[in-house]
Amino acid sequence: MDPAPSPASSNLARQINLKWLHRLITSSIGRKFIMGVTGLLLCGFLVGHLAGNFLLFKGEKDFNEYAEWIHHQKLLPLIELGLLLLFLAHIYLAFVTTFENRKARDQKYVVKESKQYDLTLPIPAHNWMFISGSIILGFLLLHLVDLRIGIRPDFVYTDSAYANTMQAISNPIGRIAYIVGPIILGFHLAHGFASAFQSLGLTHPKYSGLIYKFSIVFGIAIGAGFASLPILVPGMANRSAKPATTTSTATTPASAVDLPAHD
Known part of the structure; x- marks a missing residue:
């Protein structure tokens, strides 16, 4: 017969109750x-x-040093796991919230409860947030396939984080994606940031306008910050490489004066 649980273990069970x-x-x-x-x-x-x-x-040296510093952080796996859980939780709740809003159309998304500070959108805000999300x-x-997992078949990956990133934002199709994606993200945040404060009940008529x-x-x-990278950085890299072409075209191999083939 199993012994009865001690009072200490019972208290611990109650403390960690996840109901x-x-x-x-x-x-x-x-x-x-x-x-x-x-x-x-x-x-x-x-x-x-x-x-x-x-x-x-700032260039290849500074960016690679930053990437190297990040990858040598002992807590990086835990941080990445935390980010993954945040993304999954946010995405799951977005789907559940959208489903509930469509199931009960008379109920509005939390941001729509206050029309005083709402974005003027051609479609309802909760639908736009789901589409943009x-x-x-x-x-x-x-982005994960390009630079975190590194399995793009048309890329030639190297040990240089700068070269790999340049490859992603210089690729014609990728460049468009890395411009359009951040723009959509910006619209999503412009509505979602204020919405988060309302969801947390941290709004008041005195400062709701400021939050909005x-x-x-x-x-x-x-x-704009993320979109500026594919717009400006490849051109800056090309211009910084041009002076090398004017030094000695007779003795310098063509591969040494152009960007690497994977860029």
């Missing part, structure tokens, strides 16, 4: 709360990611 988490996930308010939290955390990641990518403007998901998968304006500025800054 509250189940209630949070299954309730409409709880899901919107989690979606707001995950959205804001992902916004923070985008700020840091954009800051690192801006090193592309789906496009961003496709762009994210492309900052949300638009934030969306424009992130979208």
Whole structure:
């Protein structure tokens, strides 16, 4: 006969009871709360990611040093796992919320509860957020295939993070994707950032307008920042390589004066 559980173990079982988490996930308010939290955390990641990518403007050495520093962080696997869970949770909740909105069309998306500070869109905001989010998901998968997993068959991957990144944003089709994707992301953030504050109940008539304006500025800054990379960086790299062509065309091999073939 098994011994009865001790009072200490019973208290521990009660402390780690996850029924509250189940209630949070299954309730409409709880899901919107989690979606707001995950959205804001992902916004923070985008700020840091954009800051690192801006090193592309400084050149190959600085960007490769940054990439090398990132890859040598001992907590990188945990950070990547956390990011993956954030993305999955946000995407799952987006699908669930959209399904609920379509099932009960008389209920509006949390952002529509306040029409005073809402984006003027040709389609309902909750539909636009779902459509733009789906496009961003496709762009994210492309980005992972290009630079994280590295399985594009038309790419020649090297040990240089700069060269691989240049290859992705210089490719004709990829260049369009890396311009359009961030623009859609910017529109998504311009609405979603303010929506996250409303989902968390952090709105008030005194500063809701300020949050709305900052949300638009934030969306424009992130979208324009990422889109500027494929627009400007390849041209800058080409111009920096041109002086080498005027030194000695007779003795310098053609492959040494052009960008690498994989760019």
